[in-house]
Amino acid sequence: xxxxxxxxxxxxxxxxxxxxxxxxxxxxxxxxxxxxxxxxxxxxxxxxxxxxxxxxxxxxxxxxxxxxxxxxxxxxxxxxxxxxxxxxxxxxxxxxxxxxxxxxxxxxxxxxxxxxxxxxxxxxxxxxxxxxxxxxxxxxxxxxxxxxxxxxxxxxxxxxxxxxxxxxxxxxxxxxxxxxxxxxxxxxxxxxxxxxxxxxxxxxxxxxxxxxxxxxxxxxxxxxxxxxxxxxxxxxxxxxxxxxxxxxxxxxxxxxxxxxxxxxxxxxxxxxxxxxxxxxxxxxxxxxxxxxxxxxxxxxxxxxxxxxxxxxxxxxxxxxxxxxxxxxxxxxxxxxxxxxxxxxxxxxxxxxxxxxxxxxxxxxxxxxxxxxxxxxxxxxxxxxxxxxxxxxxxxxxxxxxxxxxxxxxxxxxxxxxxxxxxxxxxxxxxxxxxxxxxxxxxxxxxxxxxxxxxxxxxxxxxxxxxxxxxxxxxxxxxxxxxxxxxxxxxxxxxxxxxxxxxxxxxxxxxxxxxxxxxxxxxxxxxxxxxxxxxxxxxxxxxxxxxxxxxxxxxxxxxxxxxxxxxxxxxxxxxxxxxxxxxxxxxxxxxxxxxxxxxxxxxxxxxxxxxxxxxxxxxxxxxxxxxxxxxxxxxxxxxxxxxxxxxxxxxxxxxxxxxxxxxxxxxxxxxxxxxxxxxxxxxxxxxxxxxxxxxxxxxxxxxxxxxxxxxxxxxxxxxxxxxxxxxxxxxxxxxxxxxxxxxxxxxxxxxxxxxxxxxxxxxxxxxxxxxxxxxxxxxxxxxxxxxxxxxxxxxxxxxxxxxxxxxxxxxxxxxxxxxxxxxxxxxxxxxxxxxxxxxxxxxxxxxxxxxxxxxxxxxxxxxxxxxxxxxxxxxxxxxxxxxxxxxxxxxxxxxxxxxxxxxxxxxxxxxxxxxxxxxxxxxxxxxxx
Numbered sequence: 001x002x003x004x005x006x007x008x009x010x011x012x013x014x015x016x017x018x019x020x021x022x023x024x025x026x027x028x029x030x031x032x033x034x035x036x037x038x039x040x041x042x043x044x045x046x047x048x049x050x051x052x053x054x055x056x057x058x059x060x061x062x063x064x065x066x067x068x069x070x071x072x073x074x075x076x077x078x079x080x081x082x083x084x085x086x087x088x089x090x091x092x093x094x095x096x097x098x099x100x101x102x103x104x105x106x107x108x109x110x111x112x113x114x115x116x117x118x119x120x121x122x123x124x125x126x127x128x129x130x131x132x133x134x135x136x137x138x139x140x141x142x143x144x145x146x147x148x149x150x151x152x153x154x155x156x157x158x159x160x161x162x163x164x165x166x167x168x169x170x171x172x173x174x175x176x177x178x179x180x181x182x183x184x185x186x187x188x189x190x191x192x193x194x195x196x197x198x199x200x201x202x203x204x205x206x207x208x209x210x211x212x213x214x215x216x217x218x219x220x221x222x223x224x225x226x227x228x229x230x231x232x233x234x235x236x237x238x239x240x241x242x243x244x245x246x247x248x249x250x251x252x253x254x255x256x257x258x259x260x261x262x263x264x265x266x267x268x269x270x271x272x273x274x275x276x277x278x279x280x281x282x283x284x285x286x287x288x289x290x291x292x293x294x295x296x297x298x299x300x301x302x303x304x305x306x307x308x309x310x311x312x313x314x315x316x317x318x319x320x321x322x323x324x325x326x327x328x329x330x331x332x333x334x335x336x337x338x339x340x341x342x343x344x345x346x347x348x349x350x351x352x353x354x355x356x357x358x359x360x361x362x363x364x365x366x367x368x369x370x371x372x373x374x375x376x377x378x379x380x381x382x383x384x385x386x387x388x389x390x391x392x393x394x395x396x397x398x399x400x401x402x403x404x405x406x407x408x409x410x411x412x413x414x415x416x417x418x419x420x421x422x423x424x425x426x427x428x429x430x431x432x433x434x435x436x437x438x439x440x441x442x443x444x445x446x447x448x449x450x451x452x453x454x455x456x457x458x459x460x461x462x463x464x465x466x467x468x469x470x471x472x473x474x475x476x477x478x479x480x481x482x483x484x485x486x487x488x489x490x491x492x493x494x495x496x497x498x499x500x501x502x503x504x505x506x507x508x509x510x511x512x513x514x515x516x517x518x519x520x521x522x523x524x525x526x527x528x529x530x531x532x533x534x535x536x537x538x539x540x541x542x543x544x545x546x547x548x549x550x551x552x553x554x555x556x557x558x559x560x561x562x563x564x565x566x567x568x569x570x571x572x573x574x575x576x577x578x579x580x581x582x583x584x585x586x587x588x589x590x591x592x593x594x595x596x597x598x599x600x601x602x603x604x605x606x607x608x609x610x611x612x613x614x615x616x617x618x619x620x621x622x623x624x625x626x627x628x629x630x631x632x633x634x635x636x637x638x639x640x641x642x643x644x645x646x647x648x649x650x651x652x653x654x655x656x657x658x659x660x661x662x663x664x665x666x667x668x669x670x671x672x673x674x675x676x677x678x679x680x681x682x683x684x685x686x687x688x689x690x691x692x693x694x695x696x697x698x699x700x701x702x703x704x705x706x707x708x709x710x711x712x713x714x715x716x717x718x719x720x721x722x723x724x725x726x727x728x729x730x731x732x733x734x735x736x737x738x739x740x741x742x743x744x745x746x747x748x749x750x751x752x753x754x755x756x757x758x759x760x761x762x763x764x765x766x767x768x769x770x771x772x773x774x775x776x777x778x779x780x781x782x783x784x785x786x787x788x789x790x791x792x793x794x795x796x797x798x799x800x801x802x803x804x805x806x807x808x809x810x811x812x813x814x815x816x817x818x819x820x821x822x823x824x825x826x827x828x829x830x831x832x833x834x835x836x837x838x839x840x841x842x843x844x845x846x847x848x849x850x851x852x853x854x855x856x857x858x859x860x861x862x863x864x865x866x867x868x869x870x871x872x873x874x875x876x877x878x879x880x881x882x883x884x885x886x887x888x889x890x891x892x893x894x895x896x897x898x899x900x901x902x903x904x905x906x907x908x909x910x911x912x913x914x915x916x917x918x919x920x921x922x923x924x925x926x927x928x
Contacts, residue, residue, distance in 0.1 A: 008030065014033060068088055069093070084108050086110040185208060193214070233266040239273050282306060283305050285308065311338065325347025364387065390413060411435060415439070440466050485508065488509070550567070663736075670682055757891065
């Protein structure tokens with residue numbers, strides 16, 4: 001910023017946003033300035049003292065920097081708008097901010113504030129000190145017990161009253177907007193909040209608040225936005241909440257895009273307050289993901305302006321009131337994961353604007369009402385895991401707006417209606433685990449040209465495999481398993497070139513495996529087991545990707561097993577039950593019981609043992625002490641004798657010499673080892689030797705990689721832990737990390753736009769598999785370019801599961817902070833709560849990095865905050881590559897738009913990786 005700017009003595013408006021200018025001291029001489037906008041810069045340190053003389057300043061916008069609030073605020077006596085969110089302020093909020101009497105808007109979100117009350121700290125410290133003295137010198141302090149009791153009572157009194165904080169804003173009579181989200185504020189909500197009578201917007205979300213919501217909040221009669229989500233609040237929703245007549249949106253959940261009352265992801269209990277009926281302006285009532293109980297009040301049907309009703313994931317019970325059918329403006333009803341019972345009232349068919357009906361995991365029964373066919377705008381219907389019976393309603397299948405139908409795990413009967421062919425916009429159809437029978441309407445199925453996901457498994461469907469598949473060009477998942485299909489698998493199967501998973505197991509398919517399978521180059525899983533297939537295994541299968549997980553067991557196949565890349569890791573379990581097959585098979589699956597002395601527990605896992613191929617180096621290897629091998633607590637590897645290979649790895653790497661080191665990380669170093677068999681493996685040797693044998697990261701990495709197999713996830717071949725060495729053995733990927741490749745200009749240029757789209761798509765497929773196909777789900781937590789490896793064909797492989805976290809049902813999933821700086825989701829740094837959305841955020845950053853060729857840095861904030869039409873695509877492209885043609889440019893723009901959604905500050909507003917994977921499969925069909 002030029003210093004001459006200080007000569008503009010009459011300047012009243014200064015905007016140098018989205019730059020990296022330092023603040024020149026000359027600004028302090030611009031006494032008449034009213035508006036200062038320095039957002040999205042790289043400013044550091046406290047807000048400079050040069051602002052002290054700017055007593056006419058009204059608007060100060062310094063958000064998205066690295067600043068801190070100073071102890072002295074200067075002479076900002078006329079300040080009305082102070083925006084400091086997403087900076088580096090820590091500790092308590094300066095009390096002097098409470099002197100800004102004209103302040104209207106205060107934004108301090110996304111910092112590290114705690115606002116702890118010093119009086120409570122001193123009282124608690126005094127109590128602890130005296131208590132210790134009583135324990136050590138009881139006779140010397142006869143009155144200590146009384147003093148300690150008084151101190152404890154004083155601390156408790158402040159806690160009970162809710163006055164835990166030095167709350168400087170209670171004296172700001174004009175304050176309308178107070179934003180303190182994404183900080184570290186803990187304790188209870190201060191009752192003084194009720195003094196801010198003009199408050200319209202209050203946001204305390206994503207903090208560590210606990211105890212009950214104080215009733216004083218109900219005094220804020222002008223409030224239109226109250227956000228208290230992602231805290232630990234408990235107790236009931238205040239009964240006086242109905243007095244907030246100006247409230248338009250009531251959000252008490254954690255899954256919304258726009259918030260006006262935001263109490264999500266807490267521990268709120270008790271019934272839905274009947275006083276909510278008085279909130280006649282209410283448009284959104286979001287009470288999801290709490291512990292609310294009781295039924296839905298019939299009076300909710302009087303909220304005629306209601307647009308969204310989300311009550312999922314509570315303990316609510318009883319029937320759906322028929323009065324809800326009076327909510328003519330309702331577009332979204334989500335009541336899943338409760339204990340609702342009875343049938344769906346036919347009055348729901350009156351909701352002509354309804355777009356989403358989400359009722360899974362309840363106890364609903366009866367038939368699916370035909371009246372749902374009247375919902376002409378309905379796009380998403382999810383009724384899984386209930387007790388619905390009877391046929392699929394034909395009228396429902398005439399709704400051209402439906403995009404998702406999921407009615408799995410019910411008791412539906414009858415056939416698949418021919419009217420399904422009318423669902424021209426359908427993306428996903430899941431009617432698995434019912435009692436459906438009859439044939440698939442073949443012609444009508446081929447009319448679903450937008451279909452991405454099809455699951456008809458575990459029914460009694462019969463007849464032949466559908467032949468009219470030419471137009472299902474986007475289908476990436478098909479599961480027809482556990483039915484009674486017969487006849488041949490048609491050659492048209494080869495037209496489904498986007499298929500990632502195909503499961504035809506447990507049927508009566510006969511004839512040969514068609515050679516057209518060679519066209520399914522995106523295939524990651526193929527299950528043809530438990531059928532009547534015969535003849536030779538076609539060599540075409542060998543041409544499929546080497547990472548393919550294939551199962552052809554229990555058929556009538558014969559002849560040699562092809563030697564192609566798709567069969568390299570084939571096991572006996574995946575080919576057994578075929579008496580006529582012959583050839584080399586990796587080995588038989590064994591179960592090892594592994595004991596860790598430091599843990600005093602065991603884990604069960606499958607591994608494969610074969611005959612070692614180490615004759616030439618036997619003498620040299622024998623020099624390694626056998627005692628080290630005998631002390632090996634954990635070892636297994638595919639296709640080799642574990643103990644012999646342990647010796648060879650140690651010898652080949654010359655006791656892990658730096659000469660063979662190809663990378664280093666926080667948990668260990670990676671070495672390249674060429675075995676006597678000619679195979680090359682990557683060996684990750686972990687730090688801290690014996691301690692690492694019981695280290696959580698080591699165990700997590702083993703567990704994650706042993707249990708999952710996917711073409712875009714690096715393979716774990718073996719593992720070892722003893723008193724000398726702890727290491728993991730992986731497949732070796734020639735090109736190394738994506739970060740390294742992007743940093744070398746010559747190699748980065750080789751990654752053209754098509755290859756980069758292929759990489760992004762592969763990463764998305766891997767994360768979708770981890771989040772949605774693994775049970776329990778796996779969150780990687782450290783997705784970055786350093787942990788993406790490329791093979792010789794530029795196929796992406798997600799690696800390094802040392803920080804992986806399994807998401808178990810009924811588990812809190814709290815964890816210590818992990819991940820790579822610049823990729824970690826913002827909420828994780830504050831809440832320490834592990835969810836799949838952490839990976840989604842990291843994927844968004846990584847996608848931008850792949851397209852730009854380097855980490856996007858501050859562009860992330862710019863991309864998220866700017867309107868799409870304001871974003872220049874050229875600024876987001878790697879300048880080392882030629883500018884893409886129009887077709888590729890459009891695809892890249894769509895991918896960047898998806899990445900932008902992944903970076904949403906609200907985790908629950910980010911899409912799932914399943915959705916992203918499907919989206920990319922559509923975008924990248926022609927380019928990759």
